[in-house]
Amino acid sequence: MTTSQIMIAVIVPALVKILVMIGFVFNVGALLTWLDRRQGAMIQDRVGPNRAVFKLGKFELRAAGLLHTAADGLKFFFKEDFMPPKADKLLFSLAPMVVMIPVLAILAVIPFGDTVCPQSLWHVTKDGHMIFPAVTRLGVCGADPANNIFPIPMQIATLNVGILYVFALAGQGIVGAALAGYSSDNKFSLMGALRAASQMVSYEVVLGMSLIGAFMLYGTLRIDEMVRWQGENAWGVFVQPLTFFVFFAAAVAESKRIPFDLPEAESELVSGYFTEYSGMKFGMFYFAEYMEVATSSMLLVTIFLGGWNLPFLHRDGLTISFGTTTLVHQLLPHIWVTIFQVLTFFGKVLFLCWFQCFVRWSLPRFRYDQLMKLCWKVLLPISLANIFLTGIIFMAIDNAGADVAAGLKIAADVTQALVALTITYFVLRGIIGFIRPSKHTPWVVGSSANQAELAGGSKESPMQA
Amino acid sequence: MEPIDLELEEGELELPSDPMHLNMGPSHPAMHGTVRIVLELSGETIQKADVQIGYLHRGFEKMCERGTWAQVFPYVDRLNYVSPMLCNVGYSLAVEKLCGLAVPERCSWYRMILGELARMSDHLTCDGAMAMELGAFTPFLWFIKAREMIWDIMEEETGARLTHSFGRIGGMAKPPSPAFKELVRGTVPRIIAIVEEGEKMLLKNRIFVDRLENVGTISKEDAISLGWTGPCLRACGVPYDIRKLHPYMFYDQVDFDVPVGTKGDTLDRFLVRLQEIRQSARIIDQCLARMADDGPVNVDDPRFVLPEKHDVYTTIEATIQHFKLIMEGAKVPRGEVYSYTESGNGELGFYLVSDGTGTPYRVRIRPPSFAITAGLGKLITGRMISDVVPTFGSLNMIGGECDH
Numbered sequence: 006m007t008t009s010q011i012m013i014a015v016i017v018p019a020l021v022k023i024l025v026m027i028g029f030v031f032n033v034g035a036l037l038t039w040l041d042r043r044q045g046a047m048i049q050d051r052v053g054p055n056r057a058v059f060k061l062g063k064f065e066l067r068a069a070g071l072l073h074t075a076a077d078g079l080k081f082f083f084k085e086d087f088m089p090p091k092a093d094k095l096l097f098s099l100a101p102m103v104v105m106i107p108v109l110a111i112l113a114v115i116p117f118g119d120t121v122c123p124q125s126l127w128h129v130t131k132d133g134h135m136i137f138p139a140v141t142r143l144g145v146c147g148a149d150p151a152n153n154i155f156p157i158p159m160q161i162a163t164l165n166v167g168i169l170y171v172f173a174l175a176g177q178g179i180v181g182a183a184l185a186g187y188s189s190d191n192k193f194s195l196m197g198a199l200r201a202a203s204q205m206v207s208y209e210v211v212l213g214m215s216l217i218g219a220f221m222l223y224g225t226l227r228i229d230e231m232v233r234w235q236g237e238n239a240w241g242v243f244v245q246p247l248t249f250f251v252f253f254a255a256a257v258a259e260s261k262r263i264p265f266d267l268p269e270a271e272s273e274l275v276s277g278y279f280t281e282y283s284g285m286k287f288g289m290f291y292f293a294e295y296m297e298v299a300t301s302s303m304l305l306v307t308i309f310l311g312g313w314n315l316p317f318l319h320r321d322g323l324t325i326s327f328g329t330t331t332l333v334h335q336l337l338p339h340i341w342v343t344i345f346q347v348l349t350f351f352g353k354v355l356f357l358c359w360f361q362c363f364v365r366w367s368l369p370r371f372r373y374d375q376l377m378k379l380c381w382k383v384l385l386p387i388s389l390a391n392i393f394l395t396g397i398i399f400m401a402i403d404n405a406g407a408d409v410a411a412g413l414k415i416a417a418d419v420t421q422a423l424v425a426l427t428i429t430y431f432v433l434r435g436i437i438g439f440i441r442p443s444k445h446t447p448w449v450v451g452s453s454a455n456q457a458e459l460a461g462g463s464k465e466s467p468m469q470a
Numbered sequence: 471m472e473p474i475d476l477e478l479e480e481g482e483l484e485l486p487s488d489p490m491h492l493n494m495g496p497s498h499p500a501m502h503g504t505v506r507i508v509l510e511l512s513g514e515t516i517q518k519a520d521v522q523i524g525y526l527h528r529g530f531e532k533m534c535e536r537g538t539w540a541q542v543f544p545y546v547d548r549l550n551y552v553s554p555m556l557c558n559v560g561y562s563l564a565v566e567k568l569c570g571l572a573v574p575e576r577c578s579w580y581r582m583i584l585g586e587l588a589r590m591s592d593h594l595t596c597d598g599a600m601a602m603e604l605g606a607f608t609p610f611l612w613f614i615k616a617r618e619m620i621w622d623i624m625e626e627e628t629g630a631r632l633t634h635s636f637g638r639i640g641g642m643a644k645p646p647s648p649a650f651k652e653l654v655r656g657t658v659p660r661i662i663a664i665v666e667e668g669e670k671m672l673l674k675n676r677i678f679v680d681r682l683e684n685v686g687t688i689s690k691e692d693a694i695s696l697g698w699t700g701p702c703l704r705a706c707g708v709p710y711d712i713r714k715l716h717p718y719m720f721y722d723q724v725d726f727d728v729p730v731g732t733k734g735d736t737l738d739r740f741l742v743r744l745q746e747i748r749q750s751a752r753i754i755d756q757c758l759a760r761m762a763d764d765g766p767v768n769v770d771d772p773r774f775v776l777p778e779k780h781d782v783y784t785t786i787e788a789t790i791q792h793f794k795l796i797m798e799g800a801k802v803p804r805g806e807v808y809s810y811t812e813s814g815n816g817e818l819g820f821y822l823v824s825d826g827t828g829t830p831y832r833v834r835i836r837p838p839s840f841a842i843t844a845g846l847g848k849l850i851t852g853r854m855i856s857d858v859v860p861t862f863g864s865l866n867m868i869g870g871e872c873d874h
Contacts, residue, residue, distance in 0.1 A: 049611035263605045272500040272603035272859050369678045370605035372856040373514050
């Protein structure tokens with residue numbers, strides 16, 4: 006086999022995967038800058054960003070304000086790149102980059118689909134018809150080096166330390182914030198940096214500790230294996246509910262958003278560690294924050310929400326079964342299953358991003374000591390207790406015999422059914438809500454002319470006549 | 471072998487440590503009303519706080535001595551710019567007291583309704599801004615939505631949303647508009663609904679309550695000795711409300727309660743304001759029922775009240791009267807008076823001295839914010855830097871009246 010063939014078989018899929026992941030996160034990061042504001046506007050009963058317009062002659066494109074993302078980006082590039090005179094020039098410029106890099110690097114180990122078997126994607130029969138075969142539910146297809154066919158894992162790097170790599174990188178987020186605050190020559194920035202450092206170091210511990218219970222159940226550190234476990238059994242949120250909430254809180258704390266936005270606490274520290282930043286350097290902080298929302302959502306999805314799995318949709322097709330009774334079994338083509346799984350994964354990520362924006366607009370922020378108390382006195386003990394409890398229950402179940410195992414299998418399938426019903430319900434609700442015309446009670450808040458009209462038309466503007 | 475003797479006293483640090491000086495304000499996101507707080511910090515804890523006011527000083531009292539008595543109204547608008555109508559009414563009452571004028575009943579009811587609407591808008595702004603500074607942006611905008619409704623009524627009545635300049639000596643600039651009662655009756659329940667919604671959002675939130683509870687606590691005695699009045703004093707448990715204890719206009723004829731707090735902390739101040747919004751709604755309801763639909767709003771006294779525009783253009787007497795009132799101003803009898811009303815933040819007093827001419831000899835105000843801001847340093851010393859924000863927010867310091 007020549008090197009160029011290896012190129013095609015191995016490196017091209019890798020490049021495509023990198024493009025998909027980076028492309029997704031960049032686009033979602035951009036989308037989130039809009040979504041966050043727009044969603045906030047909806048919650049707050051106002052219109053929100055909708056003014057950015059692309060004009061070409063008589064053609065106008067507003068796209069519900071989506072163009073604001075592009076306008077903001079452009080604005081960042083053309084703004085003066087101000088640097089405080091006494092700032093540490095090197096560190097000041099380095100900090101935004103240091104913030105960006107770990108966020109992007111985490112993407113390497115996040116699987117966004119099950120392993121693809123290229124030889125099973127499609128066959129062309131002798132008479133020219135294309136058929137799309139299905140694959141088996143378990144087991145990974147073998148490599149076929151003779152024809153340069155290797156299974157393609159939908160993950161940029163299949164590290165066997167998976168989640169540890171994530172922890173290692175998530176910790177690097179502190180460095181950027183601390184550097185930015187330290188080098189800015191501003192007391193507010195410095196305080197923001199100190200807060201960021203202590204907050205992130207503290208929540209790092211919880212982030213790690215909370216997941217140990219999950220590792221014990223999944224029995225692996227590889228993230229793709231975790232997802233497979235969830236597909237065969239129940240989603241992580243059902244088997245480790247405590248962990249899910251603790252991890253979610255810690256993940257929001259890591260991304261430094263309300264209610265954990267103390268490092269930038271606008272009303273206290275002006276803008277915290279990036280007070281002195283302007284132009285694209287500020288833009289990088291801003292953007293990194295939103296990409297962090299996306300990556301933390303991805304982590305949550307893979308570890309707790311079944312990753313690419315949909316209930317009852319397995320690698321070989323649709324199988325609705327409770328315990329040993331199978332209700333429906335339908336083989337589906339591998340290519341369709343794969344596409345559906347990838348879409349599912351990104352759909353779930355978008356849902357969690359939406360949820361994080363929702364949280365951001367609903368809560369006030371903590372005080373510094375309350376934040377630390379929450380971390381060390383509440384979340385950490387909970388996660389430790391969770392490890393202990395999981396251990397005991399795990400032992401008990403292991404020694405309980407076949408009956409309990411069968412019962413658990415049924416329980417797991419019931420959770421799958423629950424998820425399926427919930428998803429269906431919300432999708433239907435969403436569709437109905439979208440179609441149904443919205444009702445507005447007409448209490449006019451606006452110009453006095455409108456009010457007068459409502460009250461019987463006591464005023465008439467000359468324009469109306 | 472001898473142990474190494476470091477000869478360190480207990481608690482002594484190896485590195486010298488000085489408190490960090492931090493300037494909060496005058497331009498800082500939390501310092502609305504341009505106040506400057508010089509903090510000495512040990513970590514996040516405030517060791518010393520020096521509150522410096524005066525960054526919005528514009529010589530209000532001196533300005534008043536230049537024009538006529540009626541020309542003071544635009545200035546009092548800008549005292550407390552979140553509830554200008556209360557300042558308008560307060561100043562009108564002060565001048566009328568000096569002149570010995572009694573306005574028609576309809577005018578008093580009208581003033582009470584407008585004043586209570588302004589009080590609602592004041593409290594909505596204060597509580598909303600406090601929540602916003604704690605990061606809860608959504609309730610703030612809901613409250614602002616409610617305030618917009620009040621301002622729409624004000625716009626309908628006075629023609630201006632913020633600086634109404636609507637009070638006059640001996641009455642109001644205009645009688646109530648025909649739609650006034652319906653508008654208010656329709657709007658107030660909507661405002662209360664919004665308040666309830668925002669309240670649910672905030673008070674059922676553990677983070678929010680934790681941020682406010684036991685923060686910025688002040689005792690009854692301290693509050694009284696500092697000269698606090700209004701919601702901030704009532705939050706300490708002192709039921710001192712000028713509307714109840716020294717009624718003016720018809721406040722003795724309406725039925726309302728004075729909400730008081732128990733601890734005097736930031737949460738109490740927040741809750742007292744929310745309750746007062748509801749009490750204001752009660753007062754407005756009763757006033758609407760008792761305000762006559764027609765009848766005069768201004769006193770029938772040509773020495774103080776401008777004549778009808780129609781008469782000004784058609785009769786010589788009215789023209790002369792108009793000219794004298796505008797050019798020389800209403801001649802307020804010689805004497806001095808102190809008149810005080812319950813404004814959004816507490817006792818708003820006007821001490822007026824007249825030398826018998828059409829120009830005030832001296833206008834001295836007693837702004838509630840001034841006394842309240844004096845207590846800020848004490849409230850935040852020993853607390854954390856994050857506590858400055860809700861504490862300062864709950865005091866509702868308004869630069870316009872504080873820096874008189």
